[in-house]
Amino acid sequence: MIRLEKRPQPSRAWSLATPLVAVLATMVFGGLLFAALGKPPVEAIRTIFWEPLFGEFSFYYRPQLLVKGAPLVLIAIGLSLGFRAGIWNIGAEGQYIMGAICGAGAGLAFYPLEAFYIFPIMVIAGALGGWAWAMIPAILKTRFGTNEILVSLMLVYVAEQFLASVSLGLLKNPEGFGFPGSRNLQAYDSAHNAELIAGTGMHWGVVAALIAVIFAYVLLNRHMTGYHIRLTGEAPRAAKFAGVNPARLVLFCLGMSGALAGLAGMFEVSGPSGQISIDFNVGYGFTAIIVAFLGRLHPVGILLAGGLMALTYIGGDIAQSNLQLPAAAIQVFQGMLLFFLLAFDLLTNFRIAIGKPEVA
């Protein structure tokens, strides 16, 4: 009889090995899927994982990994703080949208003035926008005990409607011939989050993501708040005795993740994306939840997981174009990767035992 036994301590070896095992399993099953669709399996896998990193045009794709991965990492870092403490913000998509709207709105309010202080104001506005949107579930939770998973999720849809509204109204480009969407911030120097060194993909959002990783690492390992977060997640009752104020922790974690998601939205709208439009958001807020878990809620893990997700997106698009794989096949492939990563995580915390349980 095969049973699972909880390990007294999570296995370090397995926690490092499982991602690799999961990726290998995905390659096998993904390869089978591609073969079933009549595409060369080895070629497809190679295109997805190898081409962006070491292929002929990797000089272009490597920077793009930063562009695609940065918002995911930035949002996921914020979310992981809350997730560790058992505070579930799944509305990062909404906070991302509100951050982008506030950031872009603050910048466009100055148009066409050129001044050095405009971009910093936009950064603050973006962070505040995301923070304020996350404060709604936070305050409702601390005041009324309302479930933050559901409130934050609901607010995503509210934010999406609001985005459509400002794209068609408040922020619509007056010189855009009546089409929806704001002015392009890439064409407005003071508000443009340009590449810091051309050709590297490095923009302020990437810098912010890296800072966030370090900040989260220090916070969790060296700071009292980080200790409280971990304690609350692992042993809520002990946390109470240790004098953790749960309400303040909720406000801190939700506020932090909201502000980071807002920043991600702001850096995206002022940089790679350039404008507010009806379809501005592309699901980073939801994908970041997956990234947070893939990274085991650990800052460095999240950095790697964000890179892996970005890789499958970019490699997937290359495979579509070069091998004519349908987008749906890539989506299924990503789904498989996530399943395997989640499933094999089991081995970190549990041991597979064969035989009858000992009778205590």
Add this chain to the structure above:
Amino acid sequence: MDLSAINPVLLIASLMVAATPLLLAAIGELVVEKSGVLNLGVEGMMIVGAIAGFATAVESGSPLLGFFAAAFAGAALSVLFAILTQFAQANQVASGLSLTLFGLGLSALMGQSYVGVKPPRMGDIHIPVLSDLPVVGPILFGHDIILYFGIALTAAVWWVLKYSRMGLVLRAVGENHEAAHALGYKVIRIRILAILFGGACAGLGGAYISLIRVPQWTEGMTAGIGWIALALVVFASWKPWRALLGAYLFGGVTVVQLNLQAAGVAIPVEYLAMSPYLITIIVLVILSADKSSAPASLGRNFHASR
């Protein structure tokens, strides 16, 4: 503006149709959540049900057979979620989101050859005399059979949860899985059954969209209805009859705002479209005074360590 153009009878009849896919998916998820499991993969299971039902109906010529296939496909997909969360102890939020991603991709692959195909029609029932009654006829006796099935299912789930032993066990597992386990109930087995039921219901809801409400197959056609179903469960505070009411309200907001537009009333459409979500939040706040409503073990995994 011409409000007299709005026919309240037809409005109610059509909002019942609009509400049915929501209701089916929400009732399924309600049972899942009552057992203490949060499955965010409703959208994924719905869309797989939508294409499975559509393809089966087209191939066999029988919409009813399509609905069976949809329920089966939804349940089959939910098995993945069950394996991940119940055996592999994976996080439920992440597993559910992955399931949605996977389901959207899978359905698009399955549906490649069904774009632009017209499915066989499922007729409305027609009861002589009753269906022809004014007012009552079109509202109560002029729909397709699945709509009635949705209402019957609501009643059945209500009865089971409230009066049957099975319902009692399910609630116990959702409230306190350790205690339920100590009493000798098979927590994992019960939760898996609940997840399968939820998957089947979501599949039915999806097929209702692709076979009756629209009816056609296009990629991504559920367009977020699965997420609204999740909201609806909370709105209903995990009570079946409130889910029915909520489904009519949620479906109704869309139908009513379209009616107002057609009648020439100038309304801010985006703000009205937000209203169901804002109302849900308000309901959540009001309900949170009543601590008993949400299953206490919701979203927490269970492993029998002893």
Add this chain to the structure above:
Amino acid sequence: MKLTKLLTSAAVALGLAAGAAWAQDKTKVGFVYVGPVGDGGWTYEHDQGRKAVEAEFGDKVETVYVENVAEGPDAERVMTQMALEGADLIFTTSFGYMDPTINVAKKFPNVKFEHATGYKRAENVSTYSARFYEGRAVQGTIAGHMTESNIIGYIGSYPIPEVIRGINSAYIHAKKVNPDVQFKIVWAFTWFDPAKEADAAKVLIEQGADVILQHTDSTAPQAAAQAAGNVYTFGQASDMAEYGPKPRISSIIDNWAPYYIARTKAVMDGTWESVDTWDGIGAGMVGIGEITDAVPAEVKAEAEALIEKIASGDYHPFTGPLKKQDGSDWLAEGEVADDGTLAGMNFYVEGLEGDIPQ
């Protein structure tokens, strides 16, 4: 500037290689799609155009596409990727790809770009769009004759110039043949949500509309009309012939094939240059699907005469005298609307009720 240089040199190298070797080498054509090819509407029809290019040129051409590409940085990356992989011509098929297309085109001066429905051009960027309002004029004419309740329902997506132009054109021509006609307009506020489109159609039918025009791509309104019985509809984007001969009595078909073939040919011949194309029925970009027998013969003849007149250029659907909704003058007797006004149209013509949502 390093990357730009690198990219440019790579592009030049590839471009030269392609240019020098095109006779024996394949011409590579890329397509960037905003939706899935299985959407049965907008993207589906662009992909039909791509297939037509393959059928036309066979071995001499290689086409590639990427579907479901979000507007913004993803679109920019996919375009760059296609250009790097040696595409000679790239069609970018959504309005939101406008700025990304211009950005990428700057880096690859030797690659030709074609952006659908936008207004920004460059040395190597053309724009193209279809005069769907010509098809709307035909629909309006048929709808004006067919309605008995004198109420025509119209399902709009978002209140943007493209959609407003269609409403105005349909209304003007419906009114011409039926002075009592009234339009009921419903905005779905979505590009794609079949369930909502179904609701919108049902609402319009319940409120007395017996002809439904739609500016959304799903067949949901067709099915709703069929269920309701005596309601007529028109196919949108694709022919939707499966709903004929009734309720679907005709359709507007996005027919990109002739344009895509012509532009690919131009690249092959080395005669490609940046142009602004806005073609209609005449050039075949706007196809009118078969008018079915559910339409009386004399109405059908009138509609076909109108198609003929528009195709030959003898008649412009926006010909004065026309007034704006507020009663102010827009076009004098015999005056024809200029393309600039049409492109940015954000007002209703006189007689339409209600406000355009802002």
